[in-house]
Amino acid sequence: AQSxxxxxxxxxxxxxxxxxxxxxxxSSVSVYLFWYVQYPNQGLQLLLKYLSGSTLVKGIxxxxxxxxxxxxxxxxxxxxxxxxxxxxxxxxxxxxxxxNFVFGPGTRLSVLP
Amino acid sequence: xxxxxxxxxxQVLKTGQSMTLxxxxxxxxxxxxxxxxxxxxxxxxxxxxxxxxxTDKGEVPNGYNVSRLNKREFSLRLESAAPSQTSVxxxxxxxxxxxxEQYFGPGTRLTVT
Numbered sequence: 001a002q003s004x005x006x007x008x009x010x011x012x013x014x015x016x017x018x019x020x021x022x023x024x025x026x027s028s029v030s031v032y033l034f035w036y037v038q039y040p041n042q043g044l045q046l047l048l049k050y051l052s053g054s055t056l057v058k059g060i061x062x063x064x065x066x067x068x069x070x071x072x073x074x075x076x077x078x079x080x081x082x083x084x085x086x087x088x089x090x091x092x093x094x095x096x097x098x099x100n101f102v103f104g105p106g107t108r109l110s111v112l113p
Numbered sequence: 114x115x116x117x118x119x120x121x122x123x124q125v126l127k128t129g130q131s132m133t134l135x136x137x138x139x140x141x142x143x144x145x146x147x148x149x150x151x152x153x154x155x156x157x158x159x160x161x162x163x164x165x166x167x168t169d170k171g172e173v174p175n176g177y178n179v180s181r182l183n184k185r186e187f188s189l190r191l192e193s194a195a196p197s198q199t200s201v202x203x204x205x206x207x208x209x210x211x212x213x214e215q216y217f218g219p220g221t222r223l224t225v226t
Contacts, residue, residue, distance in 0.1 A: 004155075036217075041220075043219045043220055044217040
């Protein structure tokens with residue numbers, strides 16, 4: 001079985017500052033990793049995913065994430081945030097043998113003017 | 114292309130009442146899912162359907178039933194609603210491939226009084 005930890009439930013940051021949202025996972029098998037974003041009163045949208053290959057993955061809206069197998073982490077970063085990035089961000093893992101998605105508890109990013 | 118649609122958007126029930134949440138997708142996906150989202154707990158899988166004609170329990174199936182009506186539609190039924198079922202419910206769909214992400218509907222906000 002897989003599990004996902006997002007250590008920060010809330011992250012406030014000023015506009016144009018960099019941000020990192022942390023995600024750690026545990027799994028006994030190889031995994032595929034995803035970051036989703038949820039804007040207020042909306043469903044989840046895919047930001048980026050890691051399937052294989054390069055450990056640095058680029059997504060939409062200027063976000064990127066780095067897969068670190070030894071640290072079992074998949075942290076999300078953006079070098080300069082905008083007010084419009086205010087949302088909840090979910091890390092998700094899926095086992096490579098067809099297991100279902102497991103979502104972390106989410107990190108609420110608040111971008112302050 | 115509407116993607117994943119859910120009805121209703123909002124619902125208030127009294128304890129003991131029943132209702133069905135509807136979900137449809139127009140992406141010809143084989144797999145469909147029902148999640149509930151509660152504060153601080155992320156998304157938890159209620160039931161899923163890997164393909165038309167099959168359904169399986171997820172992490173929190175108690176108090177719910179599902180029907181995969183056809184390839185497009187996957188409904189979630191609460192037979193006797195309880196206050197603990199107050200939540201936001203999301204339907205999602207995905208292709209068969211393990212490499213594919215899930216696409217989410219806009220959610221149904223359910224309150225049980």
